[in-house]
Amino acid sequence: MSGQSILLNARENRGRRFSSHERDQLRVTGLVPPARARTLAQEVERLLIRLRALPNVLSRYEHLMHVLASDEALFFAAAQNNLRTLLPMIYTPAVGDACLNYSDLAIPNRGMWIGVDQKGRVKDILANWPERNVDVIVVSDCERILGLGDLGANGMGIPVGKLLLYSACGGINPARCLPVVLDVGCNTPSIRSNEAYIGLDQDRVSGQDYDDFVHEFIASAMEKYGKSTLIQFEDFGNSNALRLLNKYREKVCCFNDDIQGTASVGLAGILTALRIPGVASDLKDHKFVFLGAGSAGIGIASLITLALVREGVPEDEARKKCWFVDSRGLVYKGRANVSDAKAPFAHEASPEVQAVANAGLLEVVKGLKPTGLIGVSTIRGSFSEDIIREMGSVNERPIIFALSNPTSKAECTAEEAYKFTEGRAIYASGSPFGSVQLPGHHTHLVPGQGNNSYIFPGLGLGIVLAGARHVPESMLLTAADTVSRLVDEEQLQVSCVYPDLSSLMDISAHIAHAVCQEAKALSLNEKNVDHLDIKTIREIMYEPGRGQI
């Protein structure tokens, strides 16, 4: 490799960090400025200063994508050592803005867009990806990007962002990550009317054509990269997400992050809340009302059910702990438009149910008196002051999770949840909110970020290390237990139900260890995991300037 090609290769390039000896050896002397070699820590500091000086979310996103494309070690060193600062710039909420504007961003291409017009040629197109080994593929058809809807090919920011977290939080080598958008069209006029739109200018395909295309992609990816490559389905629309998961979960090493990753992080937060004084300490004694009965809500409720079954509660009874309100109101047996996915959580039309069946969320909360309210509806403000106050009046410590992303879609803010419950709410949100100091309260309250980013990097790492053939639900359960266990007393004191975000690399090592053990217990591991204790896993995780997996 010539000196110039080293500098042009993001994986090799170390810019001004090459020592004078390396500069001579690699023949880059003269091609980088002559000042004395800088350290990675100095470069990270400089990058943070630069980011602070940039005027807005999109300029910071653009800048970071350029750093990523020119100096990967710098990007990931900055991210791993400054997760609290960098995550909101590359993931939710910034990635939402980035996707809305993707066609107009001045950023290098990253990932693969495979168009439905290329049906029959997917294998050949995949051959264009330069890497021979891929551990994780995150694939989206972009029909439901965060709570922003169908963004078509602009949704690439999501698979890219998820995989950046695989490396920054889960220590997967970035060279072994493949972001994919399956461009099956877009039904959002404002996205397609942009003359610079990067996707296919056509309506979404559906039905058999859609299924065949998705299948061709999965079969081609398996053929090229092997059966142990993990496929993460991300931000598919509601009509396809669960259907595709059920179709492939036993056949392919895959999971759906919005259903299963979310379920795991949701359950982790709930399990942690049980340890806070004033909250019933037994999961059996809880009742949850979900606003939104889509992938995320059904996913969380299904895993709560599994957690209760594990404690000996019969499945039917366990399901009764979860209630759903969707855009048509309370979900109950006999109501119109109760899909197969919602049906297991449709309650008998008892007088108690009928009394609130046609009322809004406030009446439902008044009637059912839930211990927890979980927002997965994409509707900002749907947890109104009245509703939050009602949760506060029926619970000493109400659990209020506003999980919709990005920030602009959160059902309520952290401040609203705390203010209207006099600081008693146990609050978490999908996108980050800062800590809150209520007047007259001496401790500040710290909202947890109930985001599947606590789960998928470690889950994926464990799956890759074990060479797991499938991803059974018990892995999601074990990941939830692990995250919950890692929440310390200090976090609980400030009402935070998740561990410190900046320790995500360590959290992922713990999850990966638990997942490897689970794979072994179920004989799903193609690889030996006996030597993989937490310390060993932590040591082999990708960290710039250190060993790589």
Ligand SMILES: NC(=O)c1ccc[n+]([C@@H]2O[C@H](COP(=O)([O-])OP(=O)(O)OC[C@H]3O[C@@H](n4cnc5c(N)ncnc54)[C@H](O)[C@@H]3O)[C@@H](O)[C@H]2O)c1
């Ligand atoms: N925090 C996380 O880790 C996480 C993970 C997954 C999804 N999410 C967020 O959750 C939201 C939902 O995601 P999803 O995958 O379930 O989407 P989805 O499209 O599958 O489901 C959305 C649900 O909301 C319901 N809804 C829409 N308007 C409503 C209204 N006015 N009142 C009540 N319900 C209404 C819909 O009927 C549907 O059931 C998104 O904003 C997404 O970003 C967060």
Ligand SMILES: O=C(O)C[C@H](O)C(=O)O
């Ligand atoms: O992407 C996120 O931040 C979480 C989740 O997968 C979502 O779709 O909202």
Ligand SMILES: [Mg+2]
């Ligand atoms: Mg998602």
